[in-house]
Amino acid sequence: xxxxxxxxxxxxxxxxxxxxxxxVAKLIAEKWRPLVDEVTTSRVGSLHGLKKGTGNGKRPSxxxxxxxxxxxxxxxxxxxxxxxxxxxxxxxxxxLPGAQVTVHANSGEELPGVxxxxxxxxxxxxxxxGEVLDINYLLVDTGLTSREVEKKxxxxxxxxxxxxxxxxxxxxxxxxTLDNRASVAALTVCLEELQGKSHVWxxxxxxxxxxxxxxxxxxxxxxxxxxxxxxxxxxxxxxxxGANGWQAHNMGKGIGLCMGPNMHPFVHKKLTELSDxxxxxxxxxxxxxxxxxxxxxxQVTVEGIPTALVEYPLRYMHTPVEMVSVKDIQRAxxxxxxxxxxxxxxxxEKIIWE
Amino acid sequence: MPTFGxxxxxxxxxxxxxxxxxxxxxxxxxxxxxxxxxxxxxxxVDALGNVLATKSGRGAKRTRVMLDAHMDEVGFMIVADDxxxxxxxxxxxxxxxxxxxxxxxxxxxxxxxxxxxGKPIHLMDSGERLRKVPVDGLRIDLGLTGxxxxxxxxxxxxxxxxxxxxxxxxxxxxxxxxxxxxxxLKHAPTNVDVCAAFxxxxxxxxxxxxxxxxxxxxxxxxxxxxxxxxxxxxxxGNENIAYNTKLGLGPAIYIADGSTLHDPRLVRFLSxxxxxxxxxxxxxxxxxGGTDSGAIQKALAGIPTVSVSVPHRxxxxxxxxxxxxxxxxxxxxxxxxxxxxxxxxxAAR
Numbered sequence: 001x002x003x004x005x006x007x008x009x010x011x012x013x014x015x016x017x018x019x020x021x022x023x024v025a026k027l028i029a030e031k032w033r034p035l036v037d038e039v040t041t042s043r044v045g046s047l048h049g050l051k052k053g054t055g056n057g058k059r060p061s062x063x064x065x066x067x068x069x070x071x072x073x074x075x076x077x078x079x080x081x082x083x084x085x086x087x088x089x090x091x092x093x094x095x096l097p098g099a100q101v102t103v104h105a106n107s108g109e110e111l112p113g114v115x116x117x118x119x120x121x122x123x124x125x126x127x128x129x130g131e132v133l134d135i136n137y138l139l140v141d142t143g144l145t146s147r148e149v150e151k152k153x154x155x156x157x158x159x160x161x162x163x164x165x166x167x168x169x170x171x172x173x174x175x176x177t178l179d180n181r182a183s184v185a186a187l188t189v190c191l192e193e194l195q196g197k198s199h200v201w202x203x204x205x206x207x208x209x210x211x212x213x214x215x216x217x218x219x220x221x222x223x224x225x226x227x228x229x230x231x232x233x234x235x236x237x238x239x240x241x242g243a244n245g246w247q248a249h250n251m252g253k254g255i256g257l258c259m260g261p262n263m264h265p266f267v268h269k270k271l272t273e274l275s276d277x278x279x280x281x282x283x284x285x286x287x288x289x290x291x292x293x294x295x296x297x298x299q300v301t302v303e304g305i306p307t308a309l310v311e312y313p314l315r316y317m318h319t320p321v322e323m324v325s326v327k328d329i330q331r332a333x334x335x336x337x338x339x340x341x342x343x344x345x346x347x348x349e350k351i352i353w354e
Numbered sequence: 355m356p357t358f359g360x361x362x363x364x365x366x367x368x369x370x371x372x373x374x375x376x377x378x379x380x381x382x383x384x385x386x387x388x389x390x391x392x393x394x395x396x397x398x399v400d401a402l403g404n405v406l407a408t409k410s411g412r413g414a415k416r417t418r419v420m421l422d423a424h425m426d427e428v429g430f431m432i433v434a435d436d437x438x439x440x441x442x443x444x445x446x447x448x449x450x451x452x453x454x455x456x457x458x459x460x461x462x463x464x465x466x467x468x469x470x471x472g473k474p475i476h477l478m479d480s481g482e483r484l485r486k487v488p489v490d491g492l493r494i495d496l497g498l499t500g501x502x503x504x505x506x507x508x509x510x511x512x513x514x515x516x517x518x519x520x521x522x523x524x525x526x527x528x529x530x531x532x533x534x535x536x537x538x539l540k541h542a543p544t545n546v547d548v549c550a551a552f553x554x555x556x557x558x559x560x561x562x563x564x565x566x567x568x569x570x571x572x573x574x575x576x577x578x579x580x581x582x583x584x585x586x587x588x589x590x591g592n593e594n595i596a597y598n599t600k601l602g603l604g605p606a607i608y609i610a611d612g613s614t615l616h617d618p619r620l621v622r623f624l625s626x627x628x629x630x631x632x633x634x635x636x637x638x639x640x641x642x643g644g645t646d647s648g649a650i651q652k653a654l655a656g657i658p659t660v661s662v663s664v665p666h667r668x669x670x671x672x673x674x675x676x677x678x679x680x681x682x683x684x685x686x687x688x689x690x691x692x693x694x695x696x697x698x699x700x701a702a703r
Binding site: 134172 | 436469498499594667
């Protein structure tokens with residue numbers, strides 16, 4: 001198995017805030033091009049990598065969806081050289097004060113900055129001093145003079161997290177946007193594994209856009225590609241500080257196979273059986289309704305698609321210091337490749353309910 | 355006159371990037387000793403870890419001037435091992451817990467990388483999402499097999515950087531003072547005896563400065579520090595009348611802070627030197643806070659003391675911001691002032 005860490009580090013070192021995924025899409029396309037037969041871009045910016053199967057005539061296809069967009073921020077006002085911001089996607093405002101960011105200025109420059117928490121004396125008296133401030137009270141400071149800022153930045157400019165990836169003990173990688181670039185890495189492992197395998201089905205490796213805001217990419221790519229089966233890959237909660245309930249699972253000890261209304265029970269069962277056979281450690285994750293992943297939109301595309309969800313445990317979700325185990329990423333990639341290779345031409349006809 | 359350029363900025367970068375939490379100042383002490391040894395007549399490390407260096411002038415009637423900058427920074431201490439690389443910690447010095455969650459840190463002598471984590475937002479109810487997480491609800495996570503020892507210190511993993519007119523870094527408070535003091539010692543004028551005190555434990559009660567002043571027994575003292583600016587826009591377009599200093603207006607001369615009424619002769623003297631030499635300066639707004647002056651002024655039979663600070667924004671946070679020109683002007687004002695000091699300055703009030 002090739003070392004996926006350098007690629008993963010590279011894709012969490014660039015931006016790609018929802019709706020503006022081009023910087024990361026370029027890196028992914030470059031990585032996928034030698035691994036697939038063609039790479040195209042959807043009408044809304046999702047990346048489609050097609051690896052053709054060996055089947056004759058019109059081949060069935062499987063779509064693997066990994067979203068490449070990131071939560072981030074946007075400039076809402078420029079005042080005395082400071083930037084007011086609003087959120088793009090589900091930002092945890094508690095992590096913002098003191099966070100290092102990049103301002104993607106209208107001038108074309110990437111300006112380093114830091115998120116400033118004004119002192120209580122500069123805030124409305126109605127706010128309790130010392131409490132967490134909502135995003136509309138926070139400011140971005142670029143260290144530039146107000147004249148320079150007024151020239152370069154305007155309302156609508158994006159702001160992304162800028163801290164560099166950190167390798168931690170125990171084959172753990174930490175950084176921003178591991179949700180869900182870690183899945184892009186897992187899908188890349190899958191494509192690498194498939195180089196040495198024969199598969200009947202066509203494979204659509206898809207890096208979707210705007211999952212964090214509206215599932216735009218998954219809805220539209222599933223419609224465009226009309227796969228017979230769709231699998232989303234995303235993070236689930238890892239056990240750790242503040243997360244020890246039933247939703248949380250051990251990081252580094254295996255991958256999650258999720259069961260719930262967004263998932264087709266037959267496809268799910270096949271994944272669990274294959275994991276057992278290959279001795280890939282896995283745990284059962286469950287969702288009671290919406291899974292909060294690309295599985296949710298893909299399932300209801302056109303006349304409905306049998307959908308599954310493969311997960312990796314992730315600590316500190318939606319913070320700039322998310323953590324995942326590199327081993328889990330490799331496990332997810334390997335399972336996807338083996339599953340694809342196992343698909344026979346008539347798999348869909350064999351799907352049974354009860 | 356000290357020169358100011360790339361070499362000085364490189365020295366500041368080196369000083370800011372090392373970690374020296376109050377009570378564990380070794381990494382800064384090493385750099386200080388290396389830098390000052392060729393320039394000082396006498397250097398000693400005292401019982402608390404202060405670096406105390408003397409550079410004598412020439413001629414009779416020299417004033418003994420103590421120059422002070424603290425080596426320590428705010429940070430963390432590991433206090434318990436929760437297993438699997440997860441550790442409990444306490445803050446050392448005044449850190450606002452709202453700056454902690456989601457930050458990258460280094461822990462221990464080996465600078466083991468880690469992050470400060472807590473409960474993810476998805477597992478919270480809406481009330482919890484805007485509630486401050488106290489330090490005991492946070493953990494330092496070094497990865498599944500990460501190792502630290504109880505008692506290890508740590509700080510933010512921020513890297514020093516230059517951006518436009520500014521410096522973005524952790525612990526500008528008070529490495530910028532340490533760098534200033536190193537430069538002043540290297541270019542000490544001969545009309546005074548320079549007693550340079552690179553002190554420990556400022557952030558936890560000005561403890562190093564107290565014994566440093568007792569050791570030197572100087573005629574007067576200047577604490578060189580970095581002070582919060584609080585010069586951000588106020589809410590809803592209101593005028594900011596609560597600022598402490600403003601970035602870009604030069605060194606901040608103290609008149610009154612939480613622990614010291616600074617010696618009026620020295621306050622006037624510094625401002626007169628600034629006027630005469632065309633070096634910009636500002637008066638720090640009277641108010642709370644303080645510097646090593648608070649300990650020095652009260653030492654022995656009393657020491658005439660003043661403080662001068664380079665302003666910074668975002669005090670005791672992962673990233674502070676200062677202006678390069680404010681630092682340069684601080685260094686120049688202090689050097690020009692040292693040259694003009696005569697015994698008459700503090701002979702009578």
